Amino acid sequence: MSYWLPSPFNQALLFRKVNQMKGNKRKFLTMLAMGLVVGLGALPVQALAQAQGFPTKPITIVAPYPPGSTTDLFARTIAQHLQKTWGQPVVVENKPGNTGMIGATQVTHSPGDGYTLLLGSQALYSVNHHLFARMPYDATKDFTPISLVARLPSYFVVPASLPVNNFKEFVDYVKANPGKIAYGSAGSGTAQHIFMEMLKIQTGMTDLLHVPYKGSPPAVTDLVGGRVQAMIDFGPSIMAHIRAGKLKVLGVSTARRSKAMPDVPTLAEAGVPGFDATTWFALHGPAGIPTDIVNKLSAEIRNAVNDPEIRAKLEAAGTEPDSSTPKVLLDTQTADSVKWGDVIRKANIKLD
Numbered sequence: 001m002s003y004w005l006p007s008p009f010n011q012a013l014l015f016r017k018v019n020q021m022k023g024n025k026r027k028f029l030t031m032l033a034m035g036l037v038v039g040l041g042a043l044p045v046q047a048l049a050q051a052q053g054f055p056t057k058p059i060t061i062v063a064p065y066p067p068g069s070t071t072d073l074f075a076r077t078i079a080q081h082l083q084k085t086w087g088q089p090v091v092v093e094n095k096p097g098n099t100g101m102i103g104a105t106q107v108t109h110s111p112g113d114g115y116t117l118l119l120g121s122q123a124l125y126s127v128n129h130h131l132f133a134r135m136p137y138d139a140t141k142d143f144t145p146i147s148l149v150a151r152l153p154s155y156f157v158v159p160a161s162l163p164v165n166n167f168k169e170f171v172d173y174v175k176a177n178p179g180k181i182a183y184g185s186a187g188s189g190t191a192q193h194i195f196m197e198m199l200k201i202q203t204g205m206t207d208l209l210h211v212p213y214k215g216s217p218p219a220v221t222d223l224v225g226g227r228v229q230a231m232i233d234f235g236p237s238i239m240a241h242i243r244a245g246k247l248k249v250l251g252v253s254t255a256r257r258s259k260a261m262p263d264v265p266t267l268a269e270a271g272v273p274g275f276d277a278t279t280w281f282a283l284h285g286p287a288g289i290p291t292d293i294v295n296k297l298s299a300e301i302r303n304a305v306n307d308p309e310i311r312a313k314l315e316a317a318g319t320e321p322d323s324s325t326p327k328v329l330l331d332t333q334t335a336d337s338v339k340w341g342d343v344i345r346k347a348n349i350k351l352d
Contacts, residue, residue: 054114054293058089061117061283064103064124065186066096066215070234073317074149074281075119081304096215099189100124101136108142112288114297119149122280123190126336130344131189131351139337143284145329146294147301151280152319154195154232154253156267160246161226167250167270170230174205182209184219184228189351191279192216194340195232195253197347202272223247234279235260235318253277260318280322280336282329294326 059082063075072094079090095103104124110116118124125139137143156167164170174181185192193212200208211228213219216237223231224246231238232253239260241247251267252258255276267275283301285294304310305321314321324332 054296055086055088057115058091059115059117060091060093061119062103062107063092063094063119064096064100065094066217067094068217068237069096069186069215070152070236070319071100071119071121071281073236073314074319077310077313078119078149078283078301078304081307081310082300085300085303099128099131099187101128105136107284108137108286110286112144112286112290114285114289114293116286117146117297118143118284119281120284121191122282122333122336122340125282125284125333127191127194127340127344128189130337130341131349139333142287144287144289144294145326145333146283146285147298147326148322148324148329148332149281149283149301149305150314150319151278151322152234153258154191154234154277154279155238155242155249155258155261155264155318156199156230156232156251156253157223157238157242157247157249158230159223159226160248162229162248164250165248167265167267167272170250171203171205171271174208178207179209181207181230182211182228183230183232184211184213184223185231186213186216186219186233188212189349191277192219192232194343194347194349195277196230197349198277198343199232199267199272199275201347202275239316239318258318259315259320280332282324282333298323298326 061075061079063069063071065071072092075092079092083090095106097103100120100123104118104120107116107118125143129135129139158164158170162173164173183196185196187193193210196210200206208230213222216233219228219231220233220237220241222228224241238247242249249261249264251270252261252264253267253275255266255268257266258264283297302323305323311321
């Protein structure tokens, strides 16, 4: 069975006719009932047709951090897979700034048709609204969750030239040089910032200074050059420097050791009992994307992260590929909002 959905022009004529017939109650109700049947029957067919035909034009994935960042790696990896699978161009657009919120806000202003997507970290959905008194978007209402892309540990690293060889020695070094040691981060309010502030509290490194950057790449550049003396960051941003001997890794942020570097102790093992911080990255779109298109996107992300070649590439960069249903992603960001909100309050982290 097929249904007819009036064009906008025909809809206008139909409503004009209905208004003219309001005086005849029986005809009016009959006309209204027919309109409801048409509308209710046609819309699911139209939505199904949208999903079956999607995509019919280029897709843009916004990466709200600079080229070379972890977000950028995920966005370009997913983009290559979608483009190869669907035969439509998939463009990655880097929009760094304001802890990722410039790019995220841009996506919320885009049409909810599945052609503009956001590859971002949990900070955008579970952290920032605890840090800022005013937000440019509502993390729950203004996005459509699609799928997780990866969960990943962070690595505590120092320049190869720094005279410390384990995390305890670093803590002692900071305390022996009050006010002289600084750490870099990808920006105020990022995971790199919050994780390090928690370490400061739990280890008593209160004099360790914070230097925020606009993304990981410039921070890592200064770290390698010794202009800052420590950093917590994700594998894709620092793994090449570790393997080249330019950085020393002293600990892993997660409760379990990293698959990419199994010989490196966790920070809990290195002297910070109970420390456990995992970061996830996910794909979202603006609010209002039709469910069938969301499910199609989510299923293809699952195919991507299960592809052996993609998994090998991401795992080699120190990440752990993952995927989820839209509901699991929403539940994850909601639970993490509670967790990190509590951490931020206890650490008294505030941003203007």
